[in-house]
Amino acid sequence: MGVRQDSMLEASIDADLPVILWGPPGTGKTATVRSLAKSQGREVITLIGSQCDPTDIGGLPVPDGTGRVSIAPPAWVGDLSTSNGGREPILFLDEISCAPPAVQAALLRVIHERIAAGVELHCRIVCAANRADTAADGGILGPAVGNRLVHVDWTGPTAAEWASGEVGGWGGVTSPFVSRWAARIGSVLVRHSSLLLCPPKNGDMSGAWPSPRSWSASCRLLAAFKTDVNLESVLSACVGHAAASEMSAMLEAQDLPDPESILSGRAKLPSRGDQVLAASLSLAAAACEDRPDRADRINRAWDVLGGARPDTIITAARALRSGAPLVVHPVAVALGERLIGVGV
Secondary structure, three states, X not given: OOOOHHHHHHHHHHOOOOEEEEOOOOOOHHHHHHHHHHHHOOOEEEEEHHHOOHHHHHOEEEEOOOOOEEEEOOHHHHHOOOOOOOOOOEEEEEOHHHOOHHHHHHHHHHHHHOEEOOEEOOOEXXXXXXXXXXXXXXXXXXXXXXXXXXXXEOOOOOHHHHHXXXXXXXXXXXXXXXXXXXXXXXXXXXXXXXHOOOOOOOOOOXXXXXXXXXXXXXXXXXXXXXXXXXHHHHHHHHHOHHHHHHHHHHHHOOOOOOHHHHHHOOOOOXXXXXXXXXXXXXXXXXXXXXXXXXXXXXXXXXXXXXOOOHHHHHHHHHHHHHHOOOOOOHHHHHHOHHHHOOOO
């Protein structure tokens, strides 16, 4: 079994090795770096390689009035020039493969020696890039830069990880309208995982197409409509016509009990596998809503999940854990390694 991509990223940061995440657009590279930095108590300083020129990296020559020229470091260098005794911030070099060759050359000392414009940097370095066939402009990384990096092939979240994270607010509290749409869409994606990430086969990626990012946008766009709306039309704007047609057909075929009825004990989880998945995710979404009795609702949701087969509710259980990581319930303890994803 290989090493998980997020584990490789975290290990590289801990080992103080510059690392690059290679993956398609919309698969959560930036979001993962920010989330990991937050969990480790690190700040993130971001440079977009495709938007930089060499002086943005190496500084600008400035005459001092005596005939001498000194190098004025760019502003971001000041944020990384001193160590305050805490955890070093992350210098995030996004779209680095699209940086012009002169910018990549200027980044060599930054990546290898942690020096920019003659100033020593106190940071950890993480880069991100799209492969040449999906990059906005090129996507070729020079060998001198590439040989200094740990390379991680980034595929993004699985459908189950996307569903549990989106429903649970990725560790925070999200809008109940967003999380309930995420529950419905996520239940379909878990069973039809090829829909999660499906770049156009003709290579034209300028329009709408399915990715974890565009499915998240779909949930937010659907939640913004306060009245009934044509489901396929809204989905098409985010993920394209083919995926929207398939998703809307499966969503409209769902026949699920009201999650509030399940929480109150007036209804039970269905028995059919696909319906259990969808209903349990909707239950988790409802339980994680920002309400005064949120803690009680989350505990009641755990009680309900405890009465179902573990393999049918593990995605919903992870959503509950994502939405309320500090809640320790006997059902969560019983799920153990299956809940935290070890070996999955």
